[in-house]
Amino acid sequence: MVNVTIDGIKTSVPDGSTILQAAQEVGIRIPTLCAHPDQSVKANCRVCVCEVEGNRLLQAACSQPVFEGMVVKTKSPKVIEARQTILELILSNHPQDCLNCIRNGNCELQDLAKEYCIRENPFEMKTRGLPKDFSTPAIFRDPNKCVLCRRCVETCSIVQGVGALGLLNRGHNAMVVPSMGQNLADSPCVMCGQCIHACPVGAIGEVEYIDQLIAAIADPDTIVVTQMAPAVRVAVGEEVGMEIGEMPMDKLVAALRQIGFDYVLHTNFTADLTILEEGNELLKRLTTGGKLPMFTSCSPGWINFCETYYPDLLENLSTCKSPQQMFGSLVKTYWADKMNIEPKKIFSVSIMPCTAKKFEASRPEMNSSGYQDVDIVLTTRELGRLLRMSGINFDKIEPSSFDSWMGAYTGAAVIFGASGGVMEAALRTVYEVVMKEELKDVNFTVTRGIQGIKEAEVDLNGTVVKVAIANGLANARKLMDQVRAGESPYHFIEIMACPGGCIGGGGQPITKSNLKREQRIAGIYVEDEQCAIRKSHENPEVKIIYEEFLKEPLGHKSHELLHTHYHAKNKKLI
Amino acid sequence: MSYKEILASYKDVPGGMIEAFHAIQGQYSYLPEETIIEAARVFNLPVAKAYEVATFYSMFSVNTRGKNVIRICESAPCHVAGAADVVAALERELGIKMGESTSDGKFALELTECVGQCQATPVITVNGKVYLDVTPAKIPDILAEYK
Ligand code: SF4
Ligand code: SF4
Ligand code: SF4
Ligand code: FES
Ligand code: FES
Numbered sequence: 001m002v003n004v005t006i007d008g009i010k011t012s013v014p015d016g017s018t019i020l021q022a023a024q025e026v027g028i029r030i031p032t033l034c035a036h037p038d039q040s041v042k043a044n045c046r047v048c049v050c051e052v053e054g055n056r057l058l059q060a061a062c063s064q065p066v067f068e069g070m071v072v073k074t075k076s077p078k079v080i081e082a083r084q085t086i087l088e089l090i091l092s093n094h095p096q097d098c099l100n101c102i103r104n105g106n107c108e109l110q111d112l113a114k115e116y117c118i119r120e121n122p123f124e125m126k127t128r129g130l131p132k133d134f135s136t137p138a139i140f141r142d143p144n145k146c147v148l149c150r151r152c153v154e155t156c157s158i159v160q161g162v163g164a165l166g167l168l169n170r171g172h173n174a175m176v177v178p179s180m181g182q183n184l185a186d187s188p189c190v191m192c193g194q195c196i197h198a199c200p201v202g203a204i205g206e207v208e209y210i211d212q213l214i215a216a217i218a219d220p221d222t223i224v225v226t227q228m229a230p231a232v233r234v235a236v237g238e239e240v241g242m243e244i245g246e247m248p249m250d251k252l253v254a255a256l257r258q259i260g261f262d263y264v265l266h267t268n269f270t271a272d273l274t275i276l277e278e279g280n281e282l283l284k285r286l287t288t289g290g291k292l293p294m295f296t297s298c299s300p301g302w303i304n305f306c307e308t309y310y311p312d313l314l315e316n317l318s319t320c321k322s323p324q325q326m327f328g329s330l331v332k333t334y335w336a337d338k339m340n341i342e343p344k345k346i347f348s349v350s351i352m353p354c355t356a357k358k359f360e361a362s363r364p365e366m367n368s369s370g371y372q373d374v375d376i377v378l379t380t381r382e383l384g385r386l387l388r389m390s391g392i393n394f395d396k397i398e399p400s401s402f403d404s405w406m407g408a409y410t411g412a413a414v415i416f417g418a419s420g421g422v423m424e425a426a427l428r429t430v431y432e433v434v435m436k437e438e439l440k441d442v443n444f445t446v447t448r449g450i451q452g453i454k455e456a457e458v459d460l461n462g463t464v465v466k467v468a469i470a471n472g473l474a475n476a477r478k479l480m481d482q483v484r485a486g487e488s489p490y491h492f493i494e495i496m497a498c499p500g501g502c503i504g505g506g507g508q509p510i511t512k513s514n515l516k517r518e519q520r521i522a523g524i525y526v527e528d529e530q531c532a533i534r535k536s537h538e539n540p541e542v543k544i545i546y547e548e549f550l551k552e553p554l555g556h557k558s559h560e561l562l563h564t565h566y567h568a569k570n571k572k573l574i
Numbered sequence: 575m576s577y578k579e580i581l582a583s584y585k586d587v588p589g590g591m592i593e594a595f596h597a598i599q600g601q602y603s604y605l606p607e608e609t610i611i612e613a614a615r616v617f618n619l620p621v622a623k624a625y626e627v628a629t630f631y632s633m634f635s636v637n638t639r640g641k642n643v644i645r646i647c648e649s650a651p652c653h654v655a656g657a658a659d660v661v662a663a664l665e666r667e668l669g670i671k672m673g674e675s676t677s678d679g680k681f682a683l684e685l686t687e688c689v690g691q692c693q694a695t696p697v698i699t700v701n702g703k704v705y706l707d708v709t710p711a712k713i714p715d716i717l718a719e720y721k
Contacts, residue, residue: 163620
């Protein structure tokens with residue numbers, strides 16, 4: 001331990017702590033811009049400078065380790081003035097665009113400018129004048145707003161193992177660019193959106209589709225139908241000032257109706273359906289010598305990744321579409337029929353924790369209903385904007401429930417939102433199908449939690465099925481390299497592109513730290529516990545769709561509507 | 575040697591990518607796109623990272639440029655000693671602006687940081703060969719060596 005004095009407060013902290021960490025211990029907040037709680041030290045913005053006694057130069061608190069007897073001043077006039085100058089310099093290269101910016105009100109640079117009372121900037125204003133990159137349907141980049149903190153670069157390369165982003169040049173000419181300085185669409189970007197969470201400012205964001213939604217709602221001939229993923233409810237409250245997990249589902253449904261959706265359905269319905277299809281696909285592969293291990297296929301960022309980096313393993317991917325796309329093809333066929341609505345009048349809107357789902361919906365093969373199956377995808381953040389725009393008061397709003405035929409769901413669907421959830425849901429069903437007996441305890445807790453790679457075994461009538469779960473694509477790489485080398489001991493592997501699973505998806509409320517991801521995971525299991533039915537095959541509406549329409553899992557209709565195929569991306573700049 | 579052979583020969587050398595880029599640039603006078611993509615493959619890095627290396631050092635260029643690369647030091651000592659006049663003379667003589675290449679593909683004009691010859695400023699280099707105490711009057715003779 002090392003004894004230090006910070007702003008007159010004496011404390012002792014572990015060896016190797018930084019000034020920033022020591023200050024946090026005693027409840028003193030030092031401003032930061034490039035520092036990130038889950039990342040390596042960058043020390044490139046200098047916003048965190050402090051005075052250290054005996055040192056003429058100010059020290060960066062995020063990188064400077066403490067030493068015995070160190071005396072630090074974090075808010076002396078000299079420090080405040082230096083931070084103001086540093087901010088003025090950063091802002092002199094930054095577009096003054098807050099009013100139009102996707103991060104207005106949720107931006108680390110804007111907050112700092114506010115805290116340090118930046119008014120008139122003495123430095124000459126000089127922005128980069130570069131075009132925005134809207135080359136993908138999911139993620140945009142505005143290089144003019146980049147403050148060069150490099151947090152996105154670390155996320156993309158270290159957390160996601162993609163490496164789509166890097167630096168160009170150095171010094172005052174430096175910029176963050178996708179591979180070879182090309183558009184994001186030409187880079188290996190898988191559209192996971194994790195860089196959006198990493199970015200302190202509005203230099204990266206989701207491509208918004210709010211205007212298209214409002215136009216559809218305005219058109220009296222269009223029937224606007226929505227589905228919503230399980231990870232949305234647990235997080236969307238954060239957008240309207242609630243605690244994690246606090247948003248009540250029935251009030252959220254009511255709010256969606258107030259926004260103007262004609263019908264409110266749930267992706268959870270097709271999550272349950274996915275379990276029936278995917279569970280049976282697994283059993284079929286196990287009994288008929290199909291390609292193993294089988295990989296889950298509900299995370300479109302992961303699909304992009306597999307198509308980019310592991311095209312030789314595409315046959316291992318389950319052919320099941322993601323729940324979003326199963327929903328899309330059914331809403332314009334089965335549901336339209338049930339409701340007696342012309343499919344071409346349906347505008348199908350999906351609300352997702354995910355940015356990659358925007359891309360998935362735009363894939364040319366996703367039109368098995370004869371129309372584009374999902375018309376637009378909104379993220380949880382866009383839903384938050386809609387809720388605020390509509391001025392919804394959650395204290396007053398009368399609860400409402402989901403519409404019929406594709407609105408019922410079980411706890412097994414709810415847990416799709418957390419890493420390990422698809423695996424647990426599948427095991428709940430596969431166990432009962434194989435063993436023909438009731439599963440006493442539905443909780444497979446080994447599959448739960450935020451750790452990067454988890455593994456488990458289940459004994460099904462003497463056959464030991466080995467499963468593994470990875471979240472975050474750098475972790476997926478480890479399991480994939482094993483499979484490629486022919487050394488994988490597993491039968492079934494669940495992969496979610498985003499750390500923690502969909503609750504940490506690229507479209508969720510801005511999530512700077514992993515702590516928040518863990519809290520949302522907890523919220524997911526609370527909701528599962530509260531469900532009366534917790535096994536997908538017991539979903540009453542799923543039973544009906546098989547009786548009346550699909551007939552059987554993996555049947556002819558399923559193949560037409562619920563399954564898909566994959567293509568190697570053959571990207572040059574990987 | 576083809577660029578693939580060059581890269582392969584540096585595969586296991588520490589700092590091999592930078593060395594290989596030097597060797598490739600010696601042949602092509604810049605780093606063509608395919609050489610950076612191949613370098614990423616050989617050294618098992620993302621293309622974005624190889625590009626980062628290729629653009630970090632001012633001695634590498636990722637743009638096509640003339641065969642003979644003339645660099646003028648723009649650091650303070652050279653600047654004070656009249657580097658701007660040398661630049662103007664070069665621009666006039668070659669009929670191009672700083673950063674451009676001549677249309678016959680013979681010369682490229684670039685700025686560089688201090689090359690460590692501050693005792694005899696201004697300094698220019700042509701393909702790495704250093705010329706000291708350069709004045710506008712010396713430019714035609716220097717260029718003639720490469721025509
Ligand atoms: S990134 Fe932040 S500071 Fe910059 S324009 Fe957007 S809100 Fe304002
Ligand atoms: S969206 Fe994902 S893959 Fe694309 S640049 Fe961002 S972190 Fe990398
Ligand atoms: S894009 Fe955002 S996260 Fe990436 S370096 Fe720029 S400011 Fe930082
Ligand atoms: S936060 Fe310390 S240098 Fe950026
Ligand atoms: S300043 Fe030009 S060589 Fe040193």
